[in-house]
Amino acid sequence: MQSSRMESVTGEFPVHLEGLGKEYGHFTALKSLDLTVPSGTSLGFLGPNGAGKSTTIKIMTNLIRPSRGRATLFGIDVRQEPTRALARIGAVIETPEFYGYLSPLETLAYVGRLRGMSSSELERRSEAVLKEVKLTDWADHRIQEFSKGMKQRLAIAQALLHEPELLILDEPTSGLDPRGMAEVRDVIKSLKDQGRTIFMSSHLLGEVQEVCDDVALLNHGELLIHGSVRDLSRGADTSTFQTTFLSSPTPQDLEALATVPGIVEIKDGGDSTIDLRISGGEEAQARVLEAMVSRGLKVTTYRPLGSSLEQLYLDRIQESDRL
Amino acid sequence: MTASPVAQVVTVASYEIRKYIRGRRLLGILILVGLIVGLFLGLPPALGIAYASTPNAFVSTFATFASLLVILGGVLFAADALVSEHEKRTGYFLFPNPVRREVLVLGKIAASLIVCAAVLTLYYGAAAIAALAITHSLTWDIGLSYLYALAYMTAVVGIAYLISSLLKSTVAATVLTFFLFTLIFSIVGGILPLAKIAPWFIPTSASGIIADALGGPAVGPGPGGGPGASFIPDPATSVIVFLAYAVAGAVLAILLFRRRELSS
Numbered sequence: 355m356q357s358s359r360m361e362s363v364t365g366e367f368p369v370h371l372e373g374l375g376k377e378y379g380h381f382t383a384l385k386s387l388d389l390t391v392p393s394g395t396s397l398g399f400l401g402p403n404g405a406g407k408s409t410t411i412k413i414m415t416n417l418i419r420p421s422r423g424r425a426t427l428f429g430i431d432v433r434q435e436p437t438r439a440l441a442r443i444g445a446v447i448e449t450p451e452f453y454g455y456l457s458p459l460e461t462l463a464y465v466g467r468l469r470g471m472s473s474s475e476l477e478r479r480s481e482a483v484l485k486e487v488k489l490t491d492w493a494d495h496r497i498q499e500f501s502k503g504m505k506q507r508l509a510i511a512q513a514l515l516h517e518p519e520l521l522i523l524d525e526p527t528s529g530l531d532p533r534g535m536a537e538v539r540d541v542i543k544s545l546k547d548q549g550r551t552i553f554m555s556s557h558l559l560g561e562v563q564e565v566c567d568d569v570a571l572l573n574h575g576e577l578l579i580h581g582s583v584r585d586l587s588r589g590a591d592t593s594t595f596q597t598t599f600l601s602s603p604t605p606q607d608l609e610a611l612a613t614v615p616g617i618v619e620i621k622d623g624g625d626s627t628i629d630l631r632i633s634g635g636e637e638a639q640a641r642v643l644e645a646m647v648s649r650g651l652k653v654t655t656y657r658p659l660g661s662s663l664e665q666l667y668l669d670r671i672q673e674s675d676r677l
Numbered sequence: 678m679t680a681s682p683v684a685q686v687v688t689v690a691s692y693e694i695r696k697y698i699r700g701r702r703l704l705g706i707l708i709l710v711g712l713i714v715g716l717f718l719g720l721p722p723a724l725g726i727a728y729a730s731t732p733n734a735f736v737s738t739f740a741t742f743a744s745l746l747v748i749l750g751g752v753l754f755a756a757d758a759l760v761s762e763h764e765k766r767t768g769y770f771l772f773p774n775p776v777r778r779e780v781l782v783l784g785k786i787a788a789s790l791i792v793c794a795a796v797l798t799l800y801y802g803a804a805a806i807a808a809l810a811i812t813h814s815l816t817w818d819i820g821l822s823y824l825y826a827l828a829y830m831t832a833v834v835g836i837a838y839l840i841s842s843l844l845k846s847t848v849a850a851t852v853l854t855f856f857l858f859t860l861i862f863s864i865v866g867g868i869l870p871l872a873k874i875a876p877w878f879i880p881t882s883a884s885g886i887i888a889d890a891l892g893g894p895a896v897g898p899g900p901g902g903g904p905g906a907s908f909i910p911d912p913a914t915s916v917i918v919f920l921a922y923a924v925a926g927a928v929l930a931i932l933l934f935r936r937r938e939l940s941s
Contacts, residue, residue: 417939
């Protein structure tokens with residue numbers, strides 16, 4: 355609480371994006387993004403491929419210049435003072451490549467020395483981060499022998515090396531197998547528990563829900579939603595329920611169902627299954643089930659497809675695509 | 678917490694040198710140096726030809742090929758240094774660190790110069806030892822030729838870095854650097870005198886002083902050329918030309934590398 359008040363006074367939020375825009379020729383990758391991430395927050399930066407997530411992250415890490423607006427990290431403008439702005443962050447951008455002739459230990463020593471870490475500190479931290487990403491057994495092997503997943507884990511290790519206050523992660527589980535994905539999520543969750551600020555882009559909603567407190571949804575370079583995962587899940591009152599019957603409902607049954615308050619859309623999935631889009635939260639869902647049973651339909655399963663947040667995500671993306 | 682820019686330049690240079698050593702490029706050029714020295718020392722007795730009797734004449738045979746060695750050094754140790762960070766995507770790991778792009782370029786240039794200078798020193802060292810063993814004497818001219826070769830090396834490295842900051846492919850940067858110095862500059866330097874323009878500003882023409890310091894090239898300039906076709910500026914002009922190319926190349930490389938965006 356005190357930290358938030360301090361931030362509002364000094365304007366030193368870990369991430370503050372102000373009217374950020376980027377054009378590649380005639381293509382607008384980012385329109386005018388305003389976004390602030392307070393200290394200790396883990397923000398999931400969601401959006402489909404090409405939404406502008408990587409563009410934003412590249413501007414934040416000084417890999418590209420914004421066409422307009424500005425990005426500040428801890429109150430320091432990334433364009434004006436890149437070395438100061440980047441000193442307090444750790445970043446994983448896409449799946450980076452490393453120098454194949456170096457080992458993970460040497461790679462960590464390289465970035466550690468650029469950051470001014472002492473030899474003893476480097477030794478201690480290298481051991482810790484390689485253990486954290488389960489690369490200890492490969493510490494002295496040349497990276498040219500590594501798989502994509504191992505390189506991704508090394509990327510996370512180098513981002514954690516100097517114990518940064520802010521972690522910027524661009525699709526950190528990309529290229530990993532399911533086990534690797536779970537391990538990386540566990541690492542991120544433990545960092546979140548330590549109070550680090552996390553800015554993580556992803557196109558996987560489940561991943562963001564599992565790891566992040568807040569979510570920002572981007573599409574076509576525009577911010578569509580920004581809020582806490584909990585509030586948005588509560589606020590999203592439309593869900594899709596997959597319903598299976600003992601025998602297929604007749605067209606008359608479906609017509610009658612369409613009149614039940616709360617049903618927004620009915621999709622016939624075949625094989626005695628229909629998808630019902632229901633608006634109005636849990637009460638409406640119960641009412642619909644009741645209506646089907648009272649009409650004599652023998653319901654064998656009635657289960658939500660995905661979460662309400664997922665529905666909200668899909669709805670807003672579709673809405674923004676239509677515009 | 679960030680290291681000072683000087684410490685960062687030293688760190689970048691040391692890791693770049695490690696790259697050249699482990700990437701076997703250094704081994705490759707050392708084998709080439711061994712081959713050239715071996716041929717110069719082994720072929721004359723094998724063919725029944727006497728060695729040159731003066732140290733200058735003896736070392737001028739080596740000096741004639743020093744320019745080619747310098748160009749190969751620039752191609753192997755400089756031409757892909759910047760472009761590879763973009764093409765091979767290593768920039769995604771390196772650039773988000775608190776290190777300025779100019780520091781990266783300066784560190785890389787330092788590494789290229791150190792490695793190229795080491796190769797050249799070994800080459801001239803071998804030539805000087807052989808000259809001492811065979812002619813029993815050495816001259817200051819040999820040292821002067823070595824210094825001119827080092828000055829030429831700075832020009833080649835500077836231009837190689839400029840090309841590396843401009844192009845998008847490591848292969849294109851490497852090929853263009855090689856052909857610029859072995860073909861394009863030589864053609865321009867050969868044709869300009871026909872139009873009554875002295876090619877003093879062409880680095881390959883200025884590189885003639887490397888052998889000229891020892892009394893002139895021991896090997897002719899090649900098909901179509903001849904003693905009358907080659908123009909060599911005076912030593913001071915040549916050194917100024919080398920340094921101008923080195924500084925202009927490095928400065929432009931830094932500016933271009935700073936402006937270049939890393940986007941796939």
